[in-house]
Amino acid sequence: MTAIRKTAGLRFNRKGKYVLGLDLGGTKIAVGLVNLKGKVINSLREPTPLGSGPEGVCERMAEMSKEILLRTGVGRREIAGIGIGAGGPLDLKKGMLLSPPNLPGFHGYPLKDKIEEYTGMHAALENDANAAALGEMMFGAGRKAKNLIYMTVSTGIGGGIIVDGKLVHGVGWSAGEVGHMTLKPDGPECNCGNRGCLEALSSGTAIAKRAKEEVGENPSSLILKVAEGGKNTIDAEVVFRAADLGDTVACRIIDEALFYLGIGIGNLITAFSPETVILGGGLTGAGDRLFVRVREIVKERVKLVPVNKIPIVPAGLGESAGIVGAASLLLQKPVGV
Ligand SMILES: [Zn+2]
Numbered sequence: 001m002t003a004i005r006k007t008a009g010l011r012f013n014r015k016g017k018y019v020l021g022l023d024l025g026g027t028k029i030a031v032g033l034v035n036l037k038g039k040v041i042n043s044l045r046e047p048t049p050l051g052s053g054p055e056g057v058c059e060r061m062a063e064m065s066k067e068i069l070l071r072t073g074v075g076r077r078e079i080a081g082i083g084i085g086a087g088g089p090l091d092l093k094k095g096m097l098l099s100p101p102n103l104p105g106f107h108g109y110p111l112k113d114k115i116e117e118y119t120g121m122h123a124a125l126e127n128d129a130n131a132a133a134l135g136e137m138m139f140g141a142g143r144k145a146k147n148l149i150y151m152t153v154s155t156g157i158g159g160g161i162i163v164d165g166k167l168v169h170g171v172g173w174s175a176g177e178v179g180h181m182t183l184k185p186d187g188p189e190c191n192c193g194n195r196g197c198l199e200a201l202s203s204g205t206a207i208a209k210r211a212k213e214e215v216g217e218n219p220s221s222l223i224l225k226v227a228e229g230g231k232n233t234i235d236a237e238v239v240f241r242a243a244d245l246g247d248t249v250a251c252r253i254i255d256e257a258l259f260y261l262g263i264g265i266g267n268l269i270t271a272f273s274p275e276t277v278i279l280g281g282g283l284t285g286a287g288d289r290l291f292v293r294v295r296e297i298v299k300e301r302v303k304l305v306p307v308n309k310i311p312i313v314p315a316g317l318g319e320s321a322g323i324v325g326a327a328s329l330l331l332q333k334p335v336g337v
Contacts, residue, residue, distance in 0.1 A: 010122040012330065016080025019330045020065050022115065023128065023322030024048070024086040026102025029057065031064040032323035033072055036331060038139030040320045042072050054109045062118035081122035083329035084115060085131035085322055092173050095125045101191070124329040128322060130167050130176060132315075133160025134332070135325030136278050140316030145275035149268050150315070151178055153261065153290075154281035156191075157199040161272065178268060179203065183260050201260040204236035204283055210253050211239045222247035240286050258290060262297025265312065269298060273305045280315030287314075 018041070023030040025048060032043035044064045049056055069076065089098045095112025097103065112125040126134070133142075133150035142148045142162075151159040157179030161168040168175045179199035180192050187196025188206065200206055211234050215224050222242040227233045242250035265277055284290060295312050317324050 010081075010116050010120070012122045013077070013080045015077075017078045018074055019080050019327040020068070020082045020119075020121070021323035021325070021327030022061050022065070022082060022084045023326055024057070024061070024084065024103070024111070025128070025322070026050075026087065026100075029061055029064070030323050031061055031068060032320065032327070033068050033074060034324060034327035034331075038135070038324050038328065038331065040323055041074075042068050043320070043323055044068060048103075050104065054103075054106050054111075054114070058111070058114045058118050061115065065119055076121070079121055081124065081330045082115060082119060083131065083326035083331075084111060084123055084125045085128035085326035085329075086111060086125065088127040088129075088173070088177075090125065090127055090173055092125060092169065095123075126167075126326070126329050127160070127173070127176070128325070129158035130160040130169075131325035131329060132280065132317070132321045133162055133176075133278075133325070134167060134328040135317055135321060136280075136315055137162055137165070138328045138331060139324055140321070141278045141313050142276055142316075147272065147274045148276050148278060149178070149265075149272060149274045150278045150280065151265070152281035152315075153203065153279060153283040155204045157203050157281075161268075161274075163272065178264065181264060181267065183263055198260060198264040202257040202264070207236040207239050207253060207257050207283075208234050210257075211250070214249050214253065218249045221249040223250050236283060237285075240289065243289070254289070255293070258293040259297060261290075262294040263301060265294060266298045266301040269302050269305055269307065269310055274310060276310060277312045278315050279312065280317075280321055284314050 019034050021032045021034050029048050030045040033041045049060055087100045087102050097106045097109045097111050099107050112123050115123040129152055136142045136150050146165040148162050159178035160176045180197045182196050183198050184196035188200045189195055190197035190200035211223050212231055215221050222245050226242045227238045239250050239253055243254045299307055
């Protein structure tokens with residue numbers, strides 16, 4: 001009797017010398033060729049063609065992968081496989097996206113199998129923030145740590161928790177949603193349906209929303225001047241810039257957002273006592289203004305864990321975090337042996 005083999009579930013190529021990292025986001029897709037040391041050799045980035053549906057997006061990512069191999073002269077046989085990072089929630093067992101809010105049309109989409117189908121190479125899927133956490137542990141700011149918390153503070157707040165060198169997935173692969181812990185029970189509504197989540201208090205979106213509300217009552221605030229194009233052009237960066245100029249309204253908004261960010265990080269430190277906390281995402285571009293304040297609050301609030309031994313540091317992978325993080329999914333395995 002002949003068994004029928006499925007095309008999906010292609011084998012990981014143990015002799016591979018490179019990995020392809022695919023970062024699928026709601027606004028952009030990025031594909032990169034990464035060597036076994038986590039270095040990006042070549043990459044491509046472009047807006048996500050959401051209009052062409054999930055099939056069109058997968059096809060495009062496969063084309064981009066092909067283009068990178070052509071550009072670099074690397075053959076398919078030298079590729080160990082493809083790591084994919086995508087926004088959750090996901091079913092990692094089935095390699096499927098469940099109901100990603102930023103990727104309409106991808107609900108229940110078998111992304112892992114589809115990428116294998118389009119590329120003919122083995123693929124592995126992970127939540128993008130988890131993948132970035134792994135990338136930071138292997139090649140970024142957490143290289144010496146086996147226990148770390150990674151947080152991305154951007155338009156939203158996401159994260160990945162690594163304990164004893166492994167990502168914590170939890171039931172339903174849903175662990176690590178650090179942006180949705182309640183910090184202010186009667187606080188502003190959050191996109192997740194809850195109130196007073198860290199994301200609703202400290203994300204870039206929350207800061208911008210708060211500033212838009214406050215400039216009406218404080219027309220002399222520098223926020224509007226810095227924004228130039230009026231109320232609608234206010235974003236978190238504008239508010240940080242106005243705060244740097246000494247604007248009292250901007251300073252108050254930023255200070256409150258960082259207060260809750262510090263408390264949120266402090267809570268995670270109390271729960272996990274990690275070796276390090278790594279912060280990435282657009283808001284960390286604020287540098288010392290953010291890190292100094294967050295460290296201060298953590299020291300004030302965390303009493304039972306040796307906070308002085310737990311550095312809170314900027315992410316090390318910068319722009320490549322998505323690609324290297326995705327590639328790390330395969331680099332955990334013994335490639336090349
Ligand atoms: Zn929430």
